[in-house]
Amino acid sequence: MFQDFTVKTNPETGAPRLAALRDVLASRGLAGFIVPRADIHQGEYVADRDARLGWLTGFTGSAGFCVVLPEIAGVFIDGRYRVQVRSEVDLAVYTPVNWPQTQAGAWIAEHLAEGQIGFDPWLHTHSEIEAIRKALAKTRVTLVPVDNPIDEIWTDRPAPPQAPARQHPPEFAGESSADKRARLGAALEDAGDTAAVLTQPDSICWLLNIRGDDIARNPLVQCLAILQADGRVDLFAEPAKFSPELLAGLGPDITLCPPDQFGAALCAQSGSVLVDPATAPYAVGPILSEAGATPHYASDPCVLPKARKNAAEIAGMKAAHHRDACAMAEFLAWLDAEAPKGNLTEIDVVTALENCRRATNALTEISFDTICGAGPDGAIVHYRVTEKTDRAVNAGELLLVDSGGQYVDGTTDITRTIAVGPVPEEARAPYTRVLKGMIALSMAQWPEGVAGSHLDALARMPLWQAGQDYDHGTGHGVGAALCVHEGPVRISRASTLPIETGMILSNEPGYYRDGAFGIRIENLVLATQAAKSPEADESRRMLAFETLTWVPIDTRPVLVDLLDPPERDWLNAYHADCLERIGPHVSPATRDWMEKACAPI
Template identity: 60%
Template sequence: MFQTFTSSADPGKGAERLAALRARLAAEGLAGFLIPRADAHQGEYVAERDERLAWLTGFTGSAGFAIVLPEVAGVFIDGRYRVQVRAQVDLAAFTPVPWPEVQPGPWIAEHLAADEIGFDPWLHTADEIARLETALADTAIRLRSTANLVDAVWRDQPAAPLGMAFAHPQALAGLSSLEKREALAAALRAAGQTAAILTLPDSLCWLLNIRGADVPRNPILHGFAVLHDDARVTLYAEPAKFDASVRAHMGPHVTLRPPSALVPGLHTLQGPVRLDRSSAPLALAQELDEAGVAYVWGEDPCRLPKACKTGAEIAATRAAHLRDGAAMVQFLHWLDTESPKGTLTEIDVVTALEGFRRATNALHDLSFDTICGAGPNGAIIHYRVTQDTNRRVQQGQLLLVDSGGQYQDGTTDITRTLAIGDPGAEARACYTRVLQGMIAISRARFPKGLAGRDLDALARAPLWMAGQDYDHGTGHGVGAFLSVHEGPQRLSRLSEVPLAPGMILSNEPGYYREGVFGIRLENLIVVTEAPALPGGDQRAQFAFETLTFVPFDRHLIDVALLAPGERVWLDAYHAEVLARIGPLISGPAADWLHRACAPLPAA
């Protein structure tokens, strides 16, 4: 099994660890300390060594941060984790803080009159620190760059990961590493920049056509790199991760150096050097300042090219989704057969689903730990089942299953909410509204230049009309055998990045009723150029191609709520599921798929 079911956090030790950290702060002459979720590469998914937030507080969500002060320790979490945080932290020691409604600057000022707060500059971006300093400018509170004080009291902290790097074939990437490097180097020269410092692991892997194993569920490699304006790359990563074949694959113009050589290497650069203010650790800017190396703030040059997939990457991703779709259909048939017996638990469901994906003989890893929430657990948006929380899959409830696979030819991410028995008319109505929102995004046609923030409302409108909503973005970017959460593209109220052909995103509206149920539906989609329409006057319009082909639970669809166009889309989608997935399966699962994909009945 890739997935395990032990709890990775220990809230019972939170108060003890908090006391040790406060003692260390006092010894350093500090009143507080910032503890982010991110590592030095600003990763959402981090290695065990970097699980500082979870180690200290018990909170295991993939986003959030803590601020420890003398009398209060706040754990800042967004709407996805309001339920989870209360179940995971010692509420006598830690105080959940709703973020971004409550911002860290005013919160600190409310609880501290004057003093210094420490932070590790390797774990925070320049943007983060600048925003906080601005918020505290009118107070007597100041920030101080320091060593990591959580590490100083974490006695059994795991070692840094040593996952082996491996080559990613050009046939799947669509471009050679040299072609990518030459294109980006030309852009640096045009901007008058001598180099760019790369800090995001997926950027390194994309640029060099390699993959790694330093972070669970993500085939990425920890490291930093300098891309020079002549297309050379200096890669700072543990040499033991690279065997002779990978070194040969990277070629003679990629120089491998150990991580300890990074800071001395920065001091030898001739500026101006590009640094991404939103993702690079502040420590890099501090080192360049110390060495007198000129730098300019600019976006990581890999991010947008990486987001706009090549034709080869899209074709490979389509193949991965068909394979994954067949595994999902077999799983759904199994679930439909077994759930009426009343013996299944969430862990049983997760284990079975992984088994169907493994049976493809192509699964490299999961793309994230499967979210499988029965009944009220479905309302915990990023729920991870453990032996302690494992719930029986009961009749009359909803079951939310959000899962995905990492295959060498693509990354998948799919959510289906399923009826176990009859969950009632209210659940069906809510489900149908979520489905209508997903259909609205799937059918969208929009002018070039629009961003995720311009489309996000399409998915919410059916819920808004019923006085409902969901507290997360509608979609995130997805990599090509890389991170399942990829920037800069998003379907979100916050996203200002224009959508462009080749960008893969999730389409996943939801609705959650705490203590009762959770509903989420998710397909992956890719931005395409929309065909011209007769009489149309828009020269350039985009649309979405659906990549995911798995039926929706027809038992949960209130047909009377659907508009005619929605019915047409849904019947056409199911017909395509049957046409694409049907030839890949046989026996009872194939019979089940025919029934699941039949046209909807009359209202």
């Protein structure tokens, strides 16, 4: 059910907490400190215990950091959070900084002439720290690893999560942990590595076929691991999370150890040890080096195999999406009937949607806090309604609803933008351009080896032609009964990783007008081998996207004349498929609503 996930902070707490932090820094002889929104695992979501950035500043977004200096404290946020941050932090003491346009190193060099900047070596990656050091190389400012000073002043810091771990059913995993470990271990040996340090819980959960509930909305066990080249794994997690039955199922090649033994285990390694510079804590490399091992900085060996879904994972994802589409159709039919009456608020909508998903009797959890923005709230890209911000859903506005579900067999993520009553005229053209971009990506076909950065432009082109754009990526990877945001594959300007068959991504262009409305339309898609064209080069392998999401798209805001005939054909065929696939499995009233919503244009 709806919960207000606002952290126990507000703009008024920012100044005294910042002052207390500066006092600690001064006592240690430090000129500043970097506060990331990260834990030891470097995941997107953190437990309450690790929400140091939110506790200090009040900013609750899923990405960002703060650099505290004697005279200024910069809160670095990307384009998704430039509106949100101004309502969450005390602007008298915190300065929002547009990132990644402005990098931390350059900003520090501009605002500090000399001194030592502290950082917690367990909360930053090797790549992150080295980039800042490089930017400061010609200055009199240095970075030094320190014990975290926030932990000294955060006196009521929550306890670590202790949710029980569980086995991920073999029929949905599609491959045993033993086979995964043997395959990845052999690759380590071939590369000359004796072991790999794994610090991302979703990698470890995928490798060991386990799941948990340590992080809200993500079926993860907070843990660390060392994978040996012979396939054995030392797993570092709270032993109380693992039942005797689960331990027996993991088998003799998995050794469960308390988390505080991780450092000693690093010291016991020898030879070349793989460490991911983009995700492993900075502290790991120096510990290995001091112990006589050689850190080999390379990508986490689990991330690409995890991104390439196998047949069982794909089947589970399709089943989850069918189930989820039925729930979404029931919700949208209800919303169309109730919203124009003027009695709903954003919280009412969030609650009703979760109820529809729970009515499937298969939902284990929603996959992220539902984004439900009415009118101008829709322009806040990652808006999360709270009791304080709850807004009425008014006729004559757009309502943006971005949501998803976690099921034992798969993870979903879908956005629909719905016209409540009369469509705002100024939103029609942007809505249609966003739809054109989503359709362009849905219809795309590309040669093997093409990266997400190339495909990103296809979704943006209709907006670019009107001088418009959006400040987030077009697509992110999605886990199979794992994290709804899964690396490393993306569809964005910065992504250089080729998209491969079996990868599942979101397709979600958008447009946001501050103070007026937000538009986003999102389906999940599966990368597959494209059907062979009679004119295709024999030697060239082409890929395409298969749509996984089957939920009607609101056609009422569409300017039909802006759609090209192939785009109109795609939309009509999509809606015919929605009606055929989902219509027989919903209530009679929702079936009637679907027939109208899926009518050809």
